[in-house]
Amino acid sequence: MLLLANLAFAAEPPPTAAIVPDSASRTVADDDPASFRVTVVPGVGLNADPDQVVDGFSVGGIGMARELHGFDAQLGMSWVDGEMSGFQATFGLAEAGSVDGWQVSSGVSWSRGDVRVLQGGMLSVAEGSVDGVQIGFANLALGDDSEGVQLGLFDLAGGLRGVQGSMVNVAKQVRGAQIGLVNVGGDVEGLQLGLVNVAKTSDVSIAPLNFVGDGLHRIDVWTSESAVVSGAIKFGSKNVYTLIGAGQVNMTQPWWTFGGGFGLHLPVGPLWLELDDSVWALSQGLLVAPGATNKLRLQVGFDLLNDHIAPFAGVSVNTWAGDGTVAPRALGIPESRDAGHHFVSWPGFQVGLSF
Incomplete structure (x- = not known):
């Protein structure tokens, strides 16, 4: 009888450890978000x-x-x-x-x-x-x-x-x-x-x-009432450009002009219109005259040779402001003074080529 009891006890499987599901192994932090912590x-x-x-x-x-x-x-x-x-x-x-x-x-x-x-x-x-x-x-x-x-x-x-x-x-x-x-x-x-x-x-x-990259990149050469020859580079987007240039006032005196400004370029069919405003200074060698000319220009041009060259012409309104010691060429518009400053205004023109 004792032998049978021992065999029966040995036949019983040993107790096994409880299997804990993965979800139960998560920390308290996973199931219970903290509302305050330090x-x-x-x-x-x-x-x-x-x-x-x-x-x-x-x-x-x-x-x-x-x-x-x-x-x-x-x-x-x-x-x-x-x-x-x-x-x-x-x-x-x-x-x-x-x-x-x-x-x-x-x-x-x-x-x-x-x-x-x-x-x-x-x-x-x-x-x-x-x-x-x-x-x-x-x-x-x-x-x-x-x-x-x-x-x-x-x-x-x-x-x-x-x-x-x-x-x-x-x-x-x-x-x-x-x-x-x-x-x-x-x-x-x-x-x-x-x-x-x-x-x-x-x-x-x-x-x-x-x-x-796809904007305006041009070189202009022109003559005007203010300078016998001028040149400028124009660069910017398709419709808005920056103008930087220089020119020689006449062939007999060593006066130069240089300046820059901003403008609008508007294609109109085979033609284009440009309106720009710029400021130009006068110099004689390294000596810069005490004053400057403001130029407001309106001009029209048309492209030739697959847009590689464009003749243009236009008109301008010019105003010189200085101390009276130097004045540019004026066409029939009287001078004026204000608190010691010297003003000259005149209409102008420009004719040239754009490359």
Whole structure:
């Protein structure tokens, strides 16, 4: 009997450990988002698990979270692996998978995805697109479908519908405006306004130095009532150009004139019209006369030889302002004085060739 009992006991299978489903192995942080936490460093503090989902307030020194929905302020670094919706601020690095709200830092603000609303810092980087505002010394929106405003010292965008306003603006495609000292764009549907503009295509480009791939690039030579021969280069977009030129007043005296301005070029069938305004100074060697002439010109031309040469002619309204020691040629319009200044106005003409 004792032998049978021992055999029966041995036949019973040993107890097995309970199998815990994967879902039960998740941390409390996964199932219970923190509404408030304080972190000294990741893992140290109140609700300081770096895999924590935060749905509320988070403050501290260096904070890491899987997601954040609410308010996060850290002294050193705030790192969110996934979505950050709300407000994220730090003195060092503010980083998130994507931003739907405000991400600001006195150092670097970085989003590995898209940014909505606002991103600001010494360096602001969105690896995706921006729908809102980027403010910083340097702003980078690397996506091709950003919409909003970039403001800083240096702006870079893949594709932007909106405005870039900084000292240097660079974009692959712009629908809106680039306003700064140097503007570089691929295809610009809108305005470039600065000191130096460079673009593959541009609707309106206004700058002393204007370089547009499919724009206006011409050399003009003409004679007028003010100078026996003048020459200028015109460059810009298809309809707006910069004019820089020089001329010799007459063949008997060593007086030269030099100046520049801006104008409009308007094709009208086989002809084109141009209206420009420019300012010209007089010089004799290295001596520049105390005064200048403003010229408002209207002229018409037509292209020949596949647009390689164009005769043109037009009229002008001229006003010289100086101290009275030197005056250009005047055609029948009396002089006037105002508080010691000398003014001469006269109508004029120009006839020339554009290459």
